Amino acid sequence: MAEKELPMLLRDDNLSEETKKLISSLPTDKDAQGKLCKYQGCWYYYNTLQAVINFQENFQPQDTDIILASFPKAGTTWLKALSVALLERSKHDHDDPLNHPLLSDNPHGIVPFLEFDMYLKGSTPDQTKFPLSSPRLFSTHMPLHTIKENLKDSPCKIVYLCRNAKDALISRWFYRCKYQNKDAARSILESMFESFCSGVGFYGPIWDHALSYWKGSLENPKNVLFMRYEELKTEPSAQLKRLAEFLGCPFTEEEEENGLVEKILELCSLDNLSGLEVNKTGKTWTNVDYKSYFRKGEVGDWKNYLTPEMETKIDMIIDEKLKGSGLTF
Template sequence: MDPKELPPNVRDDKISEETKKLISSLPSHTDSQGQKLCKYQGCWYYYNTLQGVLNFQSGFQPQDTDIILASYPKSGTTWLKALTVALLGRSKNHSSSNDHPLLYDNPHGIVPFLEIDVYHESSSPNLDNFSATPRLFSTHMPLHAMQETLKQSPCKIVYVCRNLKDTLFSTWLFACAIFKIEPTRSILDSMFKSLCNGTIFYGPFWDHLLSYWRGSFKDPKHVLFMRYEEMKAEPHEQIKRHADFLGCPFTKQEEESGVVDKILDLCSLRNLSSLEVNKTGKVNNVDHKNFFRKGEVGDSKNYLTTEMENKIDMIIQEKLQSSGLNF
């Protein structure tokens, strides 16, 4: 596969000499697709992603009204972005009109990743496209990777997590789609091994999860912890919780007129995947259609072996014990 066809976070064409020197001193690992990762500040990154993280850490200047949507990869990121865009767009009367941004762009095109998109090439990118307030960004970085940069900032962070089994299964299919390879059992087994020993992209999963879980207790006004499974089970309650946190709660009139239902319908997998913009086009060399599959809870049980499920359960129980967080 032509390296130029890979997503920017996987390619290694934008790495500075200074970063190359840093990488040479870091623990390294090669994933199931033959791509190299390194461990920086406790988290595993592809080389280009690390460059974006470093650029962000040295150059990002937060504004008080910024909103950052955070997640571990394949944990409900696309849905969270769509819901947030729709929530914030209510004041522009988009929720029932034909000019809603979600009808004309993929959620990942509307809400770019800090380390993969915005700061991918430079620590001082042109942010003219983010003149609107609030600025809306996303990230897969763990919270501790952003804490120094966001120190003293009242900007808000919304984190969504998902059951690790479904996350693994979704990551497997997504990675194979990106690399245009058959989703074989051997690749799934390799990813499972990397996940369990913590060397998977943006892993270890449990450290990522706990950084936001603890952050939500330490600073609940600025870090909201959401769970994909709860968003699926009780969408009305969770979207209202989301809106309250962002400072744009639903009014009684909005609830009575069905605005909550309209937003949930607009942002549903069924609707988003049926839009022409999400059937065609790309963002970061990834086809829009690859961001939409089933979105079901527990679908991984049809693919993971009993041994895999039991090992993941054992690891999560061990890593999350005494944290108060359960799956």
């Protein structure tokens, strides 16, 4: 694929001279998609690193900001949808939600990624094009230690959604193949598996990523909430109420009696969102089809694709990397 045809995230044509100099001093590698460098313990494509630096140098938090964090393909779309529905519920009648933002835009169009939507093009993003203004709602795939310096004096909230590493890998495989208009070839999965296990991959290693937020939630539980994708699937009502409480917008007794918890879960369900016209035909500004963000959303789907040997290898690595932390996934 020629350089000019590469997605903007994978290119290296948006770098400042300072970032080029920085990259020359960093560990570098590459995967099947492009060149990677390791910055503050996390692997980025070069243009994404520039966006991370733009964020670190320029982002000014507001006290009411909410940042939704996750490793790629860990339930990001669902977390965005649920958070939007919670914060917007006072403005919309869930019995007749015709004007609800989730019906006319994808969650990724409503909740901008800090490093992709806000700071990929430059250091001064136009925040007026994003619909939610107070509280401002952002998302990121950056680890906590990369964003917390900007937030150290701010009471803003951070929500992290953690997903089983094997399911995240399989979801990422299908997403990448769909994004590149390729069949989900076994050879691509095997290549991604090796990168995944080595930790050398976009936003990897996954264990360090999760640990950064796990430790943050233990040290600062008022400002960092650690959630699990699997618990959202098995006990959605309890986890949605937990999220609402953390965000400062708990459900009232009347809302619960009127079934609002269930209505929000239905509005944000994969079946409902994937069936909306905007999510069948829309695209992000980086030309990713919105439909690419919806597949199965199942827990344990990895069992259909990973060999027992692959399962054992990932489990052994994860167990070793998380040993003594209290975190399991």
